[in-house]
Amino acid sequence: YGGMGLDFSYNIAVAEELGNIRCGGIPMAIGVQAGMATPALTRFGSHELKKQFLVPTIAGDFVACLGISEAGAGSDVANIKTTAVRKGDEYVINGGKMWITSGSQADWMCLLANTSEGPPHQNKSLICLPMNLPGIHVAKKIDKLGMRSSDTAQIFFEDVRVPCKNLIGEEGNGFTYQMLQFQEERLWGVASALTPMETIIQETIAYTRQRKVFGQPVLHNQTVHFRLAELATEVELLRSLLHRAVALYVEGNDVTKFASMAKLKAGRLIREVTDSCLQFWGGMGFTSEVLVSRLYRDFRLMSIGGGSDETMLSIICKYMDILPRK
Secondary structure, rough: OOOOOOOHHHHHHHHHHHOOOOOOOOHHHHHHHHOOOOHHHHHOOOHHHHHHHHHHHHHHHEEEEOOOOOOOOOOHHHHHOOOOEEEOEEEEEEEEEEEEEOOOOOOOEEEEEEEEOOOOOEEEEEEEEEEEOOOOEEEEOOOOOOOOOOOOEEEEEEEEEEEEEEEOOOOOOOOHHHHHHHHHHHHHHOOOHHHHHHHHHHHHHHHHHHHHOOOOOOHOOHHHHHHHHHHHHHHHHHHHHHHHHHHHOOOOOHHHHHHHHHHHHHHHHHHHHHHHHHHHHHHHHHOOHHHHHHHHHHHHHHHOOOHHHHHHHHHHHOOOOOOOOO
């Protein structure tokens, strides 16, 4: 379908390299395209759907977005309210989606909707939804704390008709497909955070080496250089966990626990790195002129988007048999 046919470890290599871009929004948009909106279509979609949606998306002619979150259902995916009711050979879609990355410019959406009134984990389906259909309303581009170079939209659906052939895989399996898709999304997110953390640590070393306070460079204070050494060590530990999870995933294993652990650690660590480093930049760190303040804002999303820290903890507890699995 126009891709290179490589295994998932290459996605992670790309994600790490995209971390050299000096903001979070552009790598995130590419991640939505490569690791969030398309894995389910790639794995479960029909040949016709792949030709219609996957081929132009891989080629870069289509922008894709992922339609999961709603105003009342962020990390709680089972609680979404958007419906897709089958009428003849079409689904009629009503509802809305919130916080949709690339939603203002997307050509199609990988939409999760309720296609029956059954149990919440068995009544959902994924549908390839062209974004130019009548009844789709992009309400607004959301103004955000960070990731400001990325468009994030609120979208409403009013009697939107889409052919039933646009269903990805089997009806009722959407929740399962999405949970599998989430693993690639979360691993991509972890990988995309590694290089920015390394970059800001190195830039902080350089800045504190030349910035003098009370007659000596800030870096010469033991509390500063010890803290930077600790942070660099934590980044390397996170990289090791990520690469272990990816190796297991490529071998066909369930890596839900490790992906959740890595996502949890990445969200917390990048907050710790950017906050600690910003402090060492002093007043300059509180300006918009330096990278550390931008990464401080952009990567605050890591602990919220793609499953919150609290959701990751719940998943880990279930895999440790602390909480029952559904």
